[in-house]
Amino acid sequence: MSTTTILMTVLGIAVFAVGLLFSIAWHELGHLSTAKLFGIRVPQYMVGFGPTIWSRRKGDTEYGIKAIPAGGYIRMIGMFPPGPDGRLEARSTSPWRGMIEDARSAAFEELQPGDESRLFYTRKPWKRVIVMFAGPFMNLVLAVAIFMGVAMTFGFQTQTTEVAGVQQCVIAQSENRDTCETSDPVSPAKAAGLEEGDKIVAFNGQKIDDWATLSDKIRQTIGPATITVQRDGREQTLNAVLKKNAVAKKDADGEVVPDQYVSAGYLGFAARTEIVPLSFGDSVVRMGDMIENGVDSIIALPSKIPALWNAAFSDGERADDSPVGVVGAARIGGEVMNLDVPAQNQIAMMLFLLAGFNLSLFLFNMLPLLPLDGGHIAGALWEALRRNVARVFKRPDPGPFDVAKLMPVAYVVAGIFICFTLLVLVADIVNPVKIT
Template identity: 40%
Template sequence: MLYLLGVLIVVIGVGASIALHEIGHLVPAKKFGVRVPQYMVGFGPTLWSTTRGETEYGIKAIPLGGYIRMIGMFPPRPGAGLRVSSTGRFTQLRDEARDQSLSEIQPGDEERVFYKLSVPQKVAIMSGGPLMNLLIAAAVFTGLFTLHGIVVNTPTLSSVSACVDLAAAGRSSATECTPAMPKAPANEAGLLPGDDIVSINGVALDSWDDARALIRDNAGKPITIVLRRGGVTETVTATPMAVQLPIYDEFGTPLKNDDGSVKTELAGFLGAAGTPKSVKQPLTAVPGLLGSQIAQTAGVVLHIPQKMVGVAKAAFGGQERDLNGPVSVVGVGRVAGEVASDEAFGDTSDKALILVSLLGSLNLALFVFNMIPLLPLDGGHIAGALWEGIKRRSFKVAGKPDPGPVDVTKALPLAYAVASLLIVMSALLMYADIVNPIRLRG
C-alpha cells in the first residue's frame, strides 16, 4: 500500500506540474488575445473534457505531457493568393501544416492569430510554461532550503576507523580488524570521534568535503592537522595512506570503465568521516543554491545523448543504472514507491521531504529540457521568435521593408526528427525502467 501511495503522489504531482506548465502558456496567450480552442493535459484519447467560453479543457489518457492549441501558429505561405504545386516531401509537409493552421481561423479571428503577435508577446507565451516549472521548483526548494536545510558534512569527526581493509580498495573497517590490516592513518595520529578539524596544512575547513579533497591530494605525504577537542586546540601529523579510491564525477557518481567496473585512482585515505548535519539556509542563500541546482540539472540534460548509451546497456545488457542518469515517468514512479515503502529512508516526514524534493527536481528538469532551442520544444519557438526580432531589426536598420513573420514551417523537418528521437528515447527509458530500474538502495 505504501508503495502504491508513493506512486500515486508522484502521478498527481507530475499531472499538476504538466497542468501548471500549460497554464503558463494559456494565461499570456489569452491575455494577448490569441484564440485557444483547446487546453489538454496528456495525449491520446480524451478521458474528460468541458468547454468554458471558447476553450475546451480536458484530460487525456497518456500522462506524458500536455498542450494548448492556439490558432494561426504558422503564417501564410509567401504569395498566399497563388497556389503553387508542391514538388518535394518537405514542401508538402510545410504546406499541410500551414493549411491546417489557417483552416482553424474563423471570421473575426484575423487579428487573434499567434503569428501576428509581437516578438516579446511570442516569447512571453512560449516561455510561460517552462517558467511555471521553474517557479514551482523555486517554491519547493526555497521551502526545503530554509525550513529543513541542506545536509552538510561538517569537519567534526563522526567516526575514526581502527584499520584499513586494503583488499576492499581502501574501504576501512572500524570493528573487524585482522593482523594483516594496517592501522588507519587517522587512528595512528590519535584522532577521535567528536574532534573538530579546524585546518589541514594551514587551509581552513568549512566542510568535510574540503578536508577530503586535501587528504586525497596528499597520498603518502605527511599533513598537519589542527583540531579542537574539548575546547583545547591541538596539532597532530598524519600521513594519508595511498590506496586505490573511486573517481567521482561532478554529481558525486562513481565513474565506470567500459566493462562496468568502477574507475579508481591512487589517492590519499585517512580513515575518518565528517558528521552530516542539516543546516537551515537564509533566504539570501537560496538564489545561489537554486542556481547550482539548475546548473546540475542542465549538466544532466545536456549529457542525455551519451547517457542513453548507458541506459541501453542497462536495458539489454544488465549493467547497473546510473543514479544520475535520465528516467521516464515510470522510473520516477518506481523511485517514489521505493522511498514510500522502505523504512531505510526514515520516518514519514523524511520520506515526505524526499518525495517533495523529487517533484522539485522533476520541475527543474522540465524547465531546462523545454528551454532547449529545438522544435517542437518551447525553446525552439522562443528561438524562432528571437530570430524574427533580429531579422526585422536588421532589415529596419538597412532600410529594407519589414520581412514579416519568420516562416517557422521551414524548421518542421527538424521538428519531426527531434520528435521522433524523443519518442524513441522515451520508449527506451520506459523499457529500462521496467526491466532494470534505478534503485536507490542495492
C-alpha cells in the same frame, strides 16, 4: 511482496502522478495566461493526451483533462502564417510540402469571424517569445521554489565536524580494506586520544564550523597539529601528528572523485552525517549546481543511448545517472514511500523528485528545435533579426518568418524523441533505476 509494500508503492506512484499533472497544468498555464494577455484566441487548454475525460468551456476556451497524463497543450489560433498568396494552400503530393501545408491548415482550422486580429503569428516577435517561454519558465519557477523551500526547511544530509568513529590504524584508502595489519602504524587520531562523540571546533587554533573547511586543513597538514574538541560540554585540546596517506581525490566543488587518490595529510576518523537546513545563499549555490548538472545531462543524452540500449535489450547494467522517463520516475516515487525512513524524509525526497522533473521540463523545452517551445522562440528571434536587418539597410519588410517551413525537420525531431522515449520506457520497465 506484502500488502503494505504494494499499497505504499501505489501511493508513491499516485503522489508522483498528481505532481506530474500539476507540473504540466502549471506549464500550460504560462502559455495560456500570456497568450490571453496579448489578445491571442486559445480554443483549448488540455492536461494530458488521448480521450477527454472531463472538460468545461469558459469564455472562448475549453478547459479539460485527458486520459494519458504524459503531457499537455494549449491550442492557439494562427500559430503559422498563411501561404504566399495569403490563402491556405491546397494539399500537395510532395510529402515534405504536405507536412508544411497540413501544419498551416491546422493553425487556421478553428478560425472564426473576428479572429483575424487574434492570430498568434500577427503578434510582434517579442510577444511570441514571451508566450512560448512562459511555459518552460513556469516549470523553472516551480523547480526553484520547491528546491529552495525544501533545502532551507528540511536540508541535505551533510558531514559535520562531530566524530562518528576513530580509525585504529593508517590504511591507504586505495587498498579498499578496513582491517588493520601488524605493519600498519597507529592512526594519528587514535594516538592523540580523539574519541567518538567529540566535536572538533578548532584546528591549529583556528575556529572550524564546517566539515569542508576541516577536511581541507587536515589534507594540507603533515606533521604536528592541535585539535580542539568539545567533549562532555567542555573544550580540550589534543596534540596529533598527521601522517601522509593516499586519500580520495576531490574535485573543484569538493566532491569525491571515484577511484582516484592523492597523497595528503591524514588524521583518521569518520565524520558524523546529519540532515542540516541550508542558508539562503547555500541553497542558491546548490540550485545553481542542480541547473548546471541538468544542462550537462541534456548535452550528454546522445552518449548515453548505447548503454541505455544494452540495459533495455541486453544484460547491461542500468547506470545511476541513466535517463529516466515518467514510468521510471513514478517507480522511484513508489520506492521512496517504501523506504524505512521518517515521513518527513519521504516527503522531502518526493518534493526533490518533482523539482528535478520540472527542471528537466524547462531545460528540454528550451532546446531550439521544433516542435518544442524553444523552436518557436528561435523562429520568432530569427524573424526579429531579419526585420531589423531589413530596416537598417532600408530594404522591404520580409514579413513573418514562416515556421511551418520547418515542419519536416520538426517531424524528424519528433520521431527521434518518440524513439528515445520508447527506449527509456522499455528500460524503465525491464531494468529500472533503483534508489535502494
